[in-house]
Amino acid sequence: xxxxxxxxxxxxxxxxxxxxxxxxxxxxxxxxxxxxxxxxxxxxxxxxxxxxxxxxxxxxxxxxxxxxxxxxxxxxxxxxxxxxxxxxxxxxxxxxxxxxxxxxxxxxxxxxxxxxxxxxxxxxxxxxxxxxxxxxxxxxxxxxxxxxxxxxxxxxxxxxxxxxxxxxxxxxxxxxxxxxxxxxxxxxxxxxxxxxxxxxxxxxxxxxxxxxxxxxxxxxxx
Numbered sequence: 617x618x619x620x621x622x623x624x625x626x627x628x629x630x631x632x633x634x635x636x637x638x639x640x641x642x643x644x645x646x647x648x649x650x651x652x653x654x655x656x657x658x659x660x661x662x663x664x665x666x667x668x669x670x671x672x673x674x675x676x677x678x679x680x681x682x683x684x685x686x687x688x689x690x691x692x693x694x695x696x697x698x699x700x701x702x703x704x705x706x707x708x709x710x711x712x713x714x715x716x717x718x719x720x721x722x723x724x725x726x727x728x729x730x731x732x733x734x735x736x737x738x739x740x741x742x743x744x745x746x747x748x749x750x751x752x753x754x755x756x757x758x759x760x761x762x763x764x765x766x767x768x769x770x771x772x773x774x775x776x777x778x779x780x781x782x783x784x785x786x787x788x789x790x791x792x793x794x795x796x797x798x799x800x801x802x803x804x805x806x807x808x809x810x811x812x813x814x815x816x817x818x819x820x821x822x823x824x825x826x827x828x829x830x831x832x833x834x835x836x837x838x
Contacts, residue, residue, distance in 0.1 A: 622667070624669060635677060641659065658670075
């Protein structure tokens with residue numbers, strides 16, 4: 617094959633061929649349509665003394681590879697910084713969420729304690745009625761017993777609500793630290809017979825006396 621004149625078109629074709637197969641003169645000569653020696657000269661020496669754009673193609677390909685590595689490194693650093701920023705934002709969001717949850721749990725606990733204090737005051741009024749109910753039951757005089765039982769049932773319902781609120785606050789607090797409580801449910805007081813009412817009232821008084829003795833309940837029992 618006769619040697620072709622060195623033109624920018626030929627040179628660009630050689631560069632394109634050597635990008636695909638660096639140093640492969642046979643492939644480059646076929647791709648550019650020139651002889652093998654011209655392809656070799658273009659790879660090793662180029663023609664910079666004749667044309668400013670005809671630097672040795674080997675150096676051109678190496679420079680492109682180096683530039684590509686630099687760009688990849690820059691992009692990798694950009695991606696790394698973005699990931700760090702995303703993790704930092706996620707960490708900040710988690711801290712903010714934990715702080716807000718802690719405030720809510722504290723408020724819930726304070727509300728439950730306030731409810732407990734109110735309930736203790738109500739129990740102070742329920743205790744004399746419970747004792748009166750026992751007297752009426754033992755004397756078999758039950759004309760005012762329904763009113764007494766309804767009041768005690770109402771107070772007991774409030775007490776159960778206060779206990780449930782306290783348990784909910786404890787549940788939230790312990791769940792926060794990985795030590796959850798088991799749910800405790802309480803339903804309404806069912807209708808009771810005379811014997812059951814007597815046992816209920818006696819049990820209530822015993823429980824209240826024990827709570828007062830241990831300091832759990834702070835009401836006047838007289």
